[in-house]
Amino acid sequence: MSDILRFAPPTLPPTAEALRREVRDFLAAERAKGTWAPKGDFGTNPDPAFSRKLGERGWIGMTWPRRYGGHERTMLERYVVTEELLVAGAPVTVHWIADRQSGPLILRVGTEEQKLRFLPRIARGEIFFCIGMSEPDSGSDLASIRTRATKVEGGWRIDGRKVWTSNAHLCDYAITLVRTGPPEPDRHSNLSQFILDLRAPGVSIRPIRNLAGNHDFNEMVLDDVFLADDLLIGRPGDGWKQVTSELAYERSGPERFLSTYRLLTALVDRGGAAPDDRVAETTGRLVAHLWTLRGMSLSIAGMLQAGETPNLEAACVKDLGNAFERAIPEVARLVAPRTATVRGANDPFDAILDEAVLNAPSITLRGGTREILRGIIARGLGLR
Ligand SMILES: Cc1cc2nc3c(=O)[nH]c(=O)nc-3n(C[C@H](O)[C@H](O)[C@H](O)COP(=O)(O)OP(=O)(O)OC[C@H]3O[C@@H](n4cnc5c(N)ncnc54)[C@H](O)[C@@H]3O)c2cc1C
Known part of the structure; x- marks a missing residue:
């Protein structure tokens, strides 16, 4: 492991798997009731009522102190919850920024009055931040x-x-x-x-x-x-110092590589039990990348839990993760091309592919462009 880039192997706590099961059961039950429908990107599926339900379950502000409405769970437990919500394509948009960024900022530099005024309502899914x-x-x-x-x-x-x-x-x-x-x-x-x-x-x-x-x-x-x-x-x-201290939270989470995950699973489904060589090779390669990115992102969650600010590592996750998210629609349309006249406009695979293709260009702009991230990485490595 490099001394500059530190990605310690992540270890999920023993409570993680039970929590994962709890989130999956909740999502399945709500889906059966028809309260939500999946979408690919964390930024395009707002549903305040669903956010309030997550608040009731204790899945917003999970790591914050109880006196501010939080639940004193670990960053790794929060990771499991956010990961499950994202892979399901659940409607997390409207509370996402407050949970990921604004709440932690208020917790870090806010006054006691601000903490008591805003954090409990964020954790209940009652107020939203951008x-x-x-x-x-x-x-x-x-x-x-x-x-x-x-x-x-x-x-x-x-x-x-x-x-x-x-x-x-x-x-x-x-x-x-x-x-x-x-x-x-x-x-x-x-x-x-x-x-x-x-x-x-x-x-x-x-x-x-x-x-x-x-x-x-x-x-x-x-x-x-x-x-x-x-x-x-x-x-x-102190605005600049504060903004830069949010970056590890903003850039390292699974939303930086799961925005087109639904298309990857749709591609695997389309390949079926005996995919042709091209689909098998492509999906195998993508899944291997995904696993590595997940390990890096989890590792950062562990560092955040330890009170560190791994901005350089977070920039790596965002840059590599965004490249991965953008690659999925590119390769999917090569190995399973869209042929609307054959499959029709309502083909579920086409609908997921269309959504991913249209969202893909924004992925490498929001939260810091590719060139800016690479500049940060180069500086962190002492190359500029
Ligand atoms: C989907 C989406 C959601 C967003 N949400 C928000 C939000 O909620 N709040 C918010 O404040 N902003 C938001 N943004 C804005 C986003 O942060 C900016 O788009 C981003 O910072 C790039 O800024 P810009 O668009 O002005 O492009 P520019 O800074 O003009 O960059 C244009 C191009 O030039 C390159 N470039 C710029 N400077 C350099 C340099 N020094 N060296 C090399 N190349 C360089 C860039 O990499 C890019 O390719 C969002 C953007 C998108 C796409």
Whole structure:
């Protein structure tokens, strides 16, 4: 094992398999009742009622302290739950960001009042969060954001524009990165994070349709929005440090390699008990990659549990995982080509393939592009 890249072999706790069975049974029972239908991508299947059911089971905020509504389980137990939800294609979209990122951020740098105010409701699946970072001219170069907060009596006034804000139209709050002082030679200073109330006067949310024609992300216009002092999260000026400390949570989970998993299983099913050589070789190769990625991702969950911040390892999981997710539709359409005239538009395999093909281009953009991740990996390895 390299000294720089550390991927210790993961070991799931003895409770994991019972928990896995519990999640599978819950999903099967709910499916039988017709309360949910599978979709491939964690970001495209919102269902607030289903999220509340997960909250009731204790599967949101699993690792957080009980006094904040959490369940004091381990990151590895959380891993098992998220993995089962993702491979089933369950509707996890609307609570995903709060569970993965906003909640842990509040837990780490929030005030006691913020923890008591937000975390129990997140864990019950009652309030949902999104991420307001990107702007029309600031994506990869996040430090160039222009949305500005100005200090006023009792709070801050915010003006600016955010884009690609996933599911803002379904959420209650956005963890929003803004400039709280003039740009300085150190471009990372004077940035701060706020818990933006999406129903505050001056917030407008407009849909941006994606390649598939769906409304998943949005433009958010912030026009003289007043936010009270108690909605600043962490210390003013610490925004960059806080954002980068979220990265291991944001980039290492199984959602970074399972977005097209349903297509892989559909491909295996299509091959049947005696697949031809091409299908057998392709699926065998993909499953081997999947197993390795899973081991790396689980290993990071173990490091997070130990209180570490494995950002470099997380960048590797996201880069390799996203490449894997994008490869599945590419190879699937080669070994099992779409022939609508033969199979018809309602062929289930075609429907899953179509969904994966249309979502695939976004996979390597959201949460950090391929080039940005490789830059981080190169720096971490001492190559730049
Ligand atoms: C499905 C989806 C959901 C998203 N959800 C959210 C969200 O909820 N909240 C949010 O804030 N943002 C969200 N985003 C935005 C996402 O974070 C940005 O798209 C991403 O950071 C890239 O920024 P950009 O689109 O401005 O592209 P750019 O930064 O303009 O990049 C364009 C191209 O140039 C390359 N490039 C840029 N800089 C460099 C460099 N220094 N070296 C080499 N190559 C470079 C990039 O890799 C990319 O290929 C989402 C995006 C997608 C696709």
